[in-house]
Amino acid sequence: PTRVLTGITTSGTPHLGNYVGAVRPAIAASRDPGSESFYFLADLHSLIKAQDPARTQRSTLEIAATWLAAGLEPDRVWFYRQSDVPEITELTWMLTCVAGKGILNRAHAYKAAVDRNRAEGEDDDSGVTAGLFMYPVLMAADILIFNADRVPVGRDQVQHIEMARDFGQRFNHVYGREWFTLPEAVVEAHVATLPGLDGRKMSKSYDNTIPLFVPEAELRRLVFSIVTDSRAPGEPKPVEGSALYELYRAFATPEEAAAFGQAFADGIGWGEAKQRLADLLEREIAPLRARYLDLVARPGDIEDTLRDGARRLRERYATPLLAQVREAVGLRDLS
Numbered sequence: 001p002t003r004v005l006t007g008i009t010t011s012g013t014p015h016l017g018n019y020v021g022a023v024r025p026a027i028a029a030s031r032d033p034g035s036e037s038f039y040f041l042a043d044l045h046s047l048i049k050a051q052d053p054a055r056t057q058r059s060t061l062e063i064a065a066t067w068l069a070a071g072l073e074p075d076r077v078w079f080y081r082q083s084d085v086p087e088i089t090e091l092t093w094m095l096t097c098v099a100g101k102g103i104l105n106r107a108h109a110y111k112a113a114v115d116r117n118r119a120e121g122e123d124d125d126s127g128v129t130a131g132l133f134m135y136p137v138l139m140a141a142d143i144l145i146f147n148a149d150r151v152p153v154g155r156d157q158v159q160h161i162e163m164a165r166d167f168g169q170r171f172n173h174v175y176g177r178e179w180f181t182l183p184e185a186v187v188e189a190h191v192a193t194l195p196g197l198d199g200r201k202m203s204k205s206y207d208n209t210i211p212l213f214v215p216e217a218e219l220r221r222l223v224f225s226i227v228t229d230s231r232a233p234g235e236p237k238p239v240e241g242s243a244l245y246e247l248y249r250a251f252a253t254p255e256e257a258a259a260f261g262q263a264f265a266d267g268i269g270w271g272e273a274k275q276r277l278a279d280l281l282e283r284e285i286a287p288l289r290a291r292y293l294d295l296v297a298r299p300g301d302i303e304d305t306l307r308d309g310a311r312r313l314r315e316r317y318a319t320p321l322l323a324q325v326r327e328a329v330g331l332r333d334l335s
């Protein structure tokens with residue numbers, strides 16, 4: 001089967017963009033019998049930004065509960081927490097020793113930090129940790145350790161997948177055979193851009209998100225705060241460039257989306273359009289929210305699910321792979 005792997009960094013609470021762009025399609029893909037899915041919580045990556053232990057733990061629980069509430073079946077998907085698989089960090093070092101430093105210098109997140117420093121007249125690396133610099137190597141280890149074929153991600157992550165290919169290829173070259181599969185990034189163009197309240201891409205850094213599991217009243221309040229123009233009821237409204245319409249489409253059947261587009265052309269008032277969007281969101285989210293609240297109230301069960309996933313996954317894939325890699329580079333086998 002084709003191996004599909006993706007991760008979410010455990011920083012903060014998931015929003016509609018994460019759900020539509022990552023969680024919902026990943027769960028749909030996991031039901032394809034021709035694929036084997038690996039979905040994980042990137043808690044080691046979260047340490048790069050969040051250095052608040054309570055928050056890291058809380059966020060891991062919330063994101064795990066989100067996947068489960070959205071329908072992830074731990075019996076058919078490898079579902080685990082990155083830090084529960086220590087072979088990933090061990091492989092990170094092996095890859096660090098073949099990764100070109102010049103390639104890491106070009107990583108977007110690192111370059112953005114350097115550019116900010118230059119603009120402010122600081123030293124290039126002022127306030128930059130080696131963790132931020134090494135981020136792509138840890139991510140390459142996440143992917144290569146399970147020989148993933150396909151990695152579904154948003155556009156912002158594509159460069160990291162290319163780096164994973166590069167490091168895997170160098171390792172294969174240096175150690176003389178195809179130890180690792182080279183992964184392909186998969187970007188779903190039509191879901192890569194769910195807009196937020198202000199019409200820009202929904203993102204925590206723009207402070208324009210609709211969190212997935214706010215209470216219904218808060219969800220309705222947020223929908224009513226979506227920015228619209230000054231067209232009055234009765235005036236036709238274009239669907240192009242309308243965040244309201246895009247959000248509606250992401251949750252509607254094609255027939256419902258077409259009817260909503262017709263209502264725009266017929267001059268629906270913004271208040272009524274928002275009402276319809278709120279009803280639609282609530283239709284899909286309400287059952288998930290109920291499951292989510294039930295799950296987060298039982299953190300022990302989530303913990304058991306995650307530990308069990310990592311335990312089985314290590315036994316099946318991670319431990320044997322590391323034994324091979326140790327042998328490949330000339331280190332002693334641990335077993």
Ligand code: TYM
Binds near residue numbers: 017192
């Ligand atoms: P992260 O946690 O920033 O984002 C998780 C996934 O959600 C996508 N995404 C969006 N998609 C559509 N619309 C939006 N508004 C939106 N906002 C975010 C992201 O592109 C991503 O696919 N480094 C990764 C986590 C990671 C990983 C991996 C991913 C660690 N190791 C190995 C794949 C494979 C990250 O920080 O994603």
